[in-house]
Amino acid sequence: MNKSKNWAFIPLAIIVIIVGFIIAGYYNTIQSLDESQEAAAAEVINQYKRRTDLITNLANTVKGYSDHEESIFTEIAASRAKLNEMQINPEDFQDAAKFEAYEQMQKSMKGQLSRLLMIVENYPDLKASSLYQNLMVQLEGTENRIAVARNRYIEAIREYNTTIRRVPHVFIAKIFGYNPLQQFSVDDPQIEQAPVISF
Incomplete structure (x- = not known):
């Protein structure tokens, strides 16, 4: 009699193990997408930092020619200081403020x-x-890289948000506290375009 009771638990144990593997697979998918969006966010930050450095170098180059335009150089220096103080990282992209x-x-x-x-x-x-021409070429390339990095981030967020809203991922996402992430806002219609550079 005891043997038949023990045999009854085997199919139940197999079902629990299979369900566990399925849940682990869905969880791992969400983890992979979360890592992908963080890597994409890091690339956006990296390209923005490159642009900030190039603008500062460009400002210093221009400053030698135009000492009387002091306000723009002061503003660029102040903006760069504020950006350095922000110390933003990919996780901060999930904080709306x-x-x-x-x-x-x-x-x-x-x-x-x-x-x-x-x-x-x-x-x-x-x-x-x-020197000026070289900086402008680098800056134009950086603007293009920013557009590409932002597009990759947007795609990573789209894939992540879509996946955690689909069944059965939605249940796993709710259990582990994964929420949809925000995209870049588009309140500037020129946001994806590099500045016009004329020599």
């Missing part, structure tokens, strides 16, 4: 770059400088 503040700082830097390029128009010797 930090995410918005970071986007606003990047929008401000882009505006300052446009103003800097307007100043450059008054200095033909500067536009002919190989």
Whole structure:
């Protein structure tokens, strides 16, 4: 009699093990997508930092030619200092307030770059400088990299959000506290375009 009772638990144990493997598979899928979106966010941050450094170098190059345009250089230095103080990391992209503040700082830097390029128009010797031209080529490349990095981040977030809303992933996501993540806002219609660079 005891043997038949023991045999009854075997199918139940097999079912529990199979369900456990299925749940682990769904959980691992969510983990992989979460890591992918964090890596994409890190790449966006990396490209923004590169742009900030290039703008600072460009500002220093232009400053030698135009000492009387002090306000733009002061603003660029102040913006760079604020960005350095933010110490943003990929996890901060999940905090709406930090995410918005970071986007606003990047929008401000882009505006300052446009103003800097307007100043450059008054200095033909500067536009002919190989240092200036090299910085502008690097800056244009960085703007393109930013667009690519942002698109990859948007795609990673789309895939993550879609997956955790689908059955059966939605149940695993709720159990482990995974929530949909926010995308970049598009309150600037020119956000994906590199600044116009003319020599």
